[in-house]
Amino acid sequence: MQRRSLQQIFSQSVISAIAICIGLFWSVPTFGLFVSSLRPPELISTTGWWTGLTLPWNFTLQNYQQVLQAQGFGQAFLNSLIIAIPGTIFPLLIGSWAAYAFAWMRFPGRDLLFFSIVALLVVPLQIALVPILSLFTAIGLTGQYTAIWLAHTAFGLPFSIFLLRNFFASLPSDLLESAHIDGASHLRIFWNIILPLALPALASLAIFQFMWVWNDLLVALIFLGGNPQHAPMTLTIANLVGSYGTDYQVLTAAAFISMALPLLIFFSLQRYFVRGILAGSLKG
Known part of the structure; x- marks a missing residue:
């Protein structure tokens, strides 16, 4: 009985982890769009959005x-x-x-x-x-x-x-x-x-x-x-x-x-x- 409970907990944990990974992966384009909307035009045209996460940050509301x-x-x-x-x-x-x-x-x-x-x-x-x-x-x-x-x-x-x-x-x-x-x-x-x-x-x-x-x-x-x-x-x-x-x-x-x-x-x-x-x- 205890072994079955452990299997259920493990399977639920695996499913939850997979669902979280899918959700995070699905959210990457939205997050990238948000970061790009806060970057200056000259940086958007020359570098990827992920470079905006590194220091020093250079964000603006001008867009x-x-x-x-x-x-x-x-x-x-x-x-x-x-x-x-x-x-x-x-x-x-x-x-x-x-x-x-x-x-x-x-x-x-x-x-x-x-x-x-x-x-x-x-x-x-x-x-x-x-x-x-x-x-x-x-x-x-x-x-x-x-x-x-x-x-x-x-x-x-x-x-x-x-x-x-x-x-x-x-x-x-x-x-x-x-x-x-x-x-x-x-x-x-x-x-x-x-x-x-x-x-x-x-x-x-x-x-x-x-x-x-x-x-x-x-x-x-x-x-x-x-x-x-x-x-x-x-x-x-x-x-x-x-x-x-x-x-x-x-x-x-x-x-x-x-x-x-x-x-x-x-x-x-x-x-x-x-x-x-x-x-x-x-x-x-």
């Missing part, structure tokens, strides 16, 4: 000052927030309502409708871009924030409903039956019981959705490409590549600024991440 003043990058950061926050909240809100209905409400065609929504996960969004763009152009939404909010909400709903429905279905049925016996309506059960319990799933879904919307280039290019005043950071950085292609230090600073907020959100919500992904995996 960040330059990129924030170049081509309205500060406004682009604000535009990305305006796009990403509603583009994350709407799929979570609408998806949670639909997921509750699929998990705990009985209505004709429920299972068929749910499987149809799940089937949309395998449909590439590129197929839908042309008809949606034609529709938005016809009603005058192209180039407006509303267009990209609707697009990200529609593209994010299938995964939101799938993940949240599995989580809601894994909750104890006795809990909801007791609430119904006490006279609680579906709306009251949803707001007062389901949502507080679904915090891990909502947090993990928020990470996925926010990162996808924040890092999106294609949807923003299609629906906002004609309005540079509403362009997010992804479009602005793509323009910087053409305008400052030889100024590598500007591109590194711009890229790290675009990565900073998603990283902050991920590390802030990571304790919910695995719990939310695994929730409902055994029952659905």
